[in-house]
Amino acid sequence: MTATAAPPRREAPAIPATAGRRRRVAAWIAIGLALLVVGGIGGAISAANQWAQRGALDPDSTGPAGTRAIAEILREHGVDVVVVRDRAAAADALATAEATLVLPDAPALSDDAVTALAEAAADVVLIEPRARTLDLLVAGSAPAGVAPDESVDPDCEVEDAVRAGALAPGGVYSAGDGTSPCYPAAGGFGLLVNPTDDGRVAAVDGRALFTNEHLADDGNAALAVNLMGRHALVVWYMPGAGDTDLADADPSLGELTPPWVSPVIVLLLVAGVAAGIWRGRRFGPLVAERLPVTVRASETTEGRARLYARASDPLHAADRLRIGALRRLATLLGLAANAAAPEIADAAAGRTGIDRRAVRGILLDETPRNDAELVALSTRLRDLEDAVRAAVRPERSPR
Known part of the structure; x- marks a missing residue:
């Protein structure tokens, strides 16, 4: 028995370093511009609020609340x-x-x-x-x-x-x-x-x-x-907020804490930044990795089929066959990817002229009890797909 060589894998095209650098620079410029815009909007809102507060009963204000x-x-x-x-x-x-x-x-x-x-x-x-x-x-x-x-x-x-x-x-x-x-x-x-x-x-x-x-x-x-x-x-x-003779008798948070707390907080922040720089991961461009083994789709399908056969679970295998058939029929009939199974069955029956109950039995209702019935169901699913393909694309149907 001769071993078949796996087809050669195509390498992902490498991204030029200059293009990646330009993207990073553009991203940082966009972030900076966004921060400037947000800061400008915040400053404008703050200035508007200050003007509104000053305008109330102010003899220099010409606004509605001024005097x-x-x-x-x-x-x-x-x-x-x-x-x-x-x-x-x-x-x-x-x-x-x-x-x-x-x-x-x-x-x-x-x-x-x-x-x-x-x-x-x-x-x-x-x-x-x-x-x-x-x-x-x-x-x-x-x-x-x-x-x-x-x-x-x-x-x-x-x-x-x-x-x-x-x-x-x-x-x-x-x-x-x-x-x-x-x-x-x-x-x-x-x-x-x-x-x-x-x-x-x-x-x-x-x-x-x-x-x-x-x-x-x-x-x-x-x-x-x-x-x-x-x-x-x-x-x-017109008294301002800073024009006061009231003494603030409430102690601040800094006055309530021991003197060593502030230096410790600063030290922890510096340590956290240093740890982030030391252990931080810099993300670069994606690198294509060569896999040691390439498994063909046919081998995966055969392996799953053997597992279903060993487990004596024809119903589960029938469900997998029907799901694949429904997906392909929906594509042939031009239905949405999330179309319901009864909708696909009715569309297939209407396009081929086959009895609707028979089509629903093939795609939904029939329950195979053994391997022979599972093989028969697989055959009817293939025949139904061929009939729909012939009705939709008669020039491509097999003769």
Whole structure:
């Protein structure tokens, strides 16, 4: 018996080194560009958020939530509007002359700092009153909710409110003793005026009344000019996050840990990087490996057939024959690769004219009980394939 030599194996074409290097360089360039784009988008979003936070009630902002319009109106009436963004500058500006301090919420300042600023001003207008500032500067007062979006009359004796007329107050507040309340709505008042030794403190919801988008409604502009324009100087204080006199009493994580922890963490990171460089695997181009033995497909099929015969399992062997036949029939009939077996059987019966029950018996229903019936089923499967091939490609059918 003569041994048949296995056909020579084709070697995979080698990838030129320059092409692989170009691909790696292009990949790193693409990664760098992607990181730059992501960083730019993140920076733009961060800048937009910072601008939105600064624009709320800011006299330099022309956005809907800014207050540039009322600042310009005050300047047209001869009032000098000075915008300050730190506590020291606000104190210096208030010391130059009698002035009105326009004060939004200042959570970064202590109670003493807020009180000191208010005492340095002749008048104070709280345009974003919170519970703390109301308790400090308008004793006995507190937030009381939000009024319905409808205009109400002043219903008080405060001349500035009477001249301004009706308006929709937005937030409302409860009034303490000695306070003159105006614009009653929803169980509270839209304006509180509390007299002091040298002037007064007024509290009003500036977001609902004095912003650029609401200033032209009702008597909002008139009320703003009446409250803020009583003196020739307006100091508009816009506190920043860094402008604070509060000491951080909470210890940091570094203060809580022993001094040797940070050097150990750095050492572990360096050791991890060194281990990665030492043991890391660099992936290069694929290398074609020559196999020691090439097994032909016919030998694999014969080996499986002997295993099925030894196991006396004709049903399993029939399933394998039917799976192969169904795959080939689906290709011949132009069906999808995931077509169901009944669909393939019906298509084969319709194309060849063979009885549908007979085709389904060959491809699905018949169960061989021994080797003879398995051989007969194999023959019928081959005949069915030949019939379908003859119906689909008559010029290629065997004669």
